[in-house]
Amino acid sequence: MPNSKKRYxxxxxxxxxxxxxxMAHSLLSQFPEIDFKTETFTFVDTAAKAGExxxxxxxxxxxxxxxxxxxxxxxxxxxxxxxxxxEVEVFDLFDTFIGPMEQRLGIKSSHTIxxxxxxxxxxxxxxxxxxxxxxxxxxxxxxxxxxxxADLIIVxxxxxxxxxxxxxxxxxxGLYVSNYPLTDHELEQKRLPEALQEFKEKLFGxxxxxxxxxxxxxxxxAESNYSTAATCQxxxxxxxxxxxxxxxxxxxxxxxxxxxxxxxxxxxxKSIRGVRV
Amino acid sequence: MPNSKKRYxxxxxxxxxxxxxxMAHSLLSQFPEIDFKTETFTFVDTAAKAGExxxxxxxxxxxxxxxxxxxxxxxxxxxxxxxxxxEVEVFDLFDTFIGPMEQRLGIKSSHTIxxxxxxxxxxxxxxxxxxxxxxxxxxxxxxxxxxxxADLIIVxxxxxxxxxxxxxxxxxxGLYVSNYPLTDHELEQKRLPEALQEFKEKLFGxxxxxxxxxxxxxxxxAESNYSTAATCQxxxxxxxxxxxxxxxxxxxxxxxxxxxxxxxxxxxxKSIRGVRV
Numbered sequence: 075m076p077n078s079k080k081r082y083x084x085x086x087x088x089x090x091x092x093x094x095x096x097m098a099h100s101l102l103s104q105f106p107e108i109d110f111k112t113e114t115f116t117f118v119d120t121a122a123k124a125g126e127x128x129x130x131x132x133x134x135x136x137x138x139x140x141x142x143x144x145x146x147x148x149x150x151x152x153x154x155x156x157x158x159x160x161e162v163e164v165f166d167l168f169d170t171f172i173g174p175m176e177q178r179l180g181i182k183s184s185h186t187i188x189x190x191x192x193x194x195x196x197x198x199x200x201x202x203x204x205x206x207x208x209x210x211x212x213x214x215x216x217x218x219x220x221x222x223x224a225d226l227i228i229v230x231x232x233x234x235x236x237x238x239x240x241x242x243x244x245x246x247x248g249l250y251v252s253n254y255p256l257t258d259h260e261l262e263q264k265r266l267p268e269a270l271q272e273f274k275e276k277l278f279g280x281x282x283x284x285x286x287x288x289x290x291x292x293x294x295x296a297e298s299n300y301s302t303a304a305t306c307q308x309x310x311x312x313x314x315x316x317x318x319x320x321x322x323x324x325x326x327x328x329x330x331x332x333x334x335x336x337x338x339x340x341x342x343x344k345s346i347r348g349v350r351v
Numbered sequence: 352m353p354n355s356k357k358r359y360x361x362x363x364x365x366x367x368x369x370x371x372x373x374m375a376h377s378l379l380s381q382f383p384e385i386d387f388k389t390e391t392f393t394f395v396d397t398a399a400k401a402g403e404x405x406x407x408x409x410x411x412x413x414x415x416x417x418x419x420x421x422x423x424x425x426x427x428x429x430x431x432x433x434x435x436x437x438e439v440e441v442f443d444l445f446d447t448f449i450g451p452m453e454q455r456l457g458i459k460s461s462h463t464i465x466x467x468x469x470x471x472x473x474x475x476x477x478x479x480x481x482x483x484x485x486x487x488x489x490x491x492x493x494x495x496x497x498x499x500x501a502d503l504i505i506v507x508x509x510x511x512x513x514x515x516x517x518x519x520x521x522x523x524x525g526l527y528v529s530n531y532p533l534t535d536h537e538l539e540q541k542r543l544p545e546a547l548q549e550f551k552e553k554l555f556g557x558x559x560x561x562x563x564x565x566x567x568x569x570x571x572x573a574e575s576n577y578s579t580a581a582t583c584q585x586x587x588x589x590x591x592x593x594x595x596x597x598x599x600x601x602x603x604x605x606x607x608x609x610x611x612x613x614x615x616x617x618x619x620x621k622s623i624r625g626v627r628v
Contacts, residue, residue, distance in 0.1 A: 081456070090614030093373040100370050100424070101448050104460035116618045143455065147377070163455055171378050171442050178420070178440055179358070183381035200567075202609070206515045213487075238483045241518055245609060290477070332479070332522060337367030341393045 082134050082142035083112040086127060086157075088149060091116040097167050098145040124153045128160040149185050205244035205251070212252035213237055218269040221252060226343065227273055228253040230280035231261075231309045232300070233290045235327045235335065239280065242332045247340060261312040266320060278339055279317040279324030284310045286328050359411050359419035360389040363404060363434075365426060368393040374444050375422040401430045405437040426462050482521035482528070489529035490514055495546040498529060503620060504550055505530040507557035508538070508586045509577070510567050512604045512612065516557065519609045524617060538589040543597060555616055556594040556601030561587045563605050
């Protein structure tokens with residue numbers, strides 16, 4: 075019965091669903107044998123919308139024999155209980171912890187909706203947006219005269235992931251992150267590019283498996299000299315040698331997501347240099 | 352006793368801590384009377400690191416009378432139990448659900464570490480990176496000849512949040528998102544700019560409170576005509592009139608975070624046009 079390992083999972087939130095999605099994916103990934111068909115429902119904030127979903131759960135149960143696993147984050151008691159009353163298989167990601175927290179803190183929770191992704195601190199928010207603009211302005215070696223303002227300068231060869239990493243760090247952590255490409259010519263010199271020498275303590279190197287780099291480069295510039303195995307191998311070896319000789323913190327990003335790279339850069343940066351996040 | 356409402360909260364993860372952080376902030380925001388001092392500890396993956404944290408919990412309890420609330424996401428049983436044995440106040444965000452899930456699914460979980468933010472699907476990952484490059488390439492009205500490839504084109508006046516929204520949608524959802532600024536001149540015309548007319552079904556409008564826009568613009572170009580109350584008010588009124596007359600989906604972003612704007616755009620887009628995410 076190949077189909078017996080296929081299950082539905084619904085992620086249901088009264089707001090953006092971002093937290094619920096992250097949690098649910100983390101939990102579901104612990105059951106790799108099962109082929110989950112997941113669907114996210116956001117802004118489920120009325121009894122009608124909740125009722126619609128309960129109906130879908132029942133109809134899936136009728137046709138497959140299994141109710142979907144429902145991962146809920148909802149503040150409204152009444153909406154939550156619509157699911158529970160209906161004998162749907164609910165994992166209440168939120169309410170499960172609110173009770174024990176109330177007990178330990180000795181006060182009642184406010185039961186207000188979706189505070190976590192809203193703009194609670196306007197200053198912090200504005201500075202995240204400013205950080206994104208800074209990252210764009212100083213992307214790919216542009217506007218090096220602003221490096222004094224940077225919290226971090228990501229360095230690495232072309233297409234190793236510098237731009238998405240810089241943007242993620244600015245969007246998520248509000249850091250001022252520039253990035254600077256190590257080009258063929260500069261790598262041949264075997265020394266830090268002029269523009270970076272003054273800012274050694276802000277540098278963070280990214281590297282990647284040469285074969286993965288080759289794949290990425292070939293997708294864009296199949297015919298170029300830049301996309302040969304030999305070039306990729308040489309550039310990566312030279313970049314890593316440079317990181318080592320200057321004792322820069324660096325990271326191999328092969329098979330890491332932007333989120334992981336970002337968290338790891340911040341983790342290392344905090345312990346190495348105490349940048350505030 | 353003003354200090355009695357101050358409490359420590361530790362977020363402890365064996366990986367990036369992103370999921371744990373989102374959940375913990377969502378839970379803590381339900382207790383607005385308490386001034387939580389939160390700290391996140393990522394990549395806590397050895398007994399030594401866990402032991403260090405347990406010690407800190409005990410020392411905080413000695414000095415404040417309260418143990419920190421510890422929000423854990425850890426796959427390793429042994430590390431988790433270091434906290435539990437030490438009588439620290441643990442909220443186990445992960446393990447709390449694994450048991451009930453095993454029961455309902457009828458199989459054991461794999462207990463493998465941090466799958467959720469890793470690159471599990473290389474194709475999906477590469478396409479997110481490609482989406483970021485597309486968003487950069489078609490930022491702020493550039494490269495309009497690529498609009499045929501776009502999933503969405505964000506439109507709005509200058510500094511209303513188009514760029515961060517486009518980047519977030521591309522990074523998080525892998526959507527191909529362009530953005531196009533509605534300029535003074537185009538707004539006066541009271542019709543859709545030439546470049547957009549062919550792609551009406553891909554347009555999504557952003558607007559913002561004129562006073563908030565004024566603040567943002569003044570931070571950058573204090574002296575310009577562009578940063579007067581009258582200009583902001585007129586531009587926003589004209590942009591909203593344009594959205595209405597063309598029946599574009601649109602959103603007022605005042606006081607919304609990029610995450611909320613992103614989730615809401617996707618939510619509306621799904622239901623309106625069935626873009627696949």
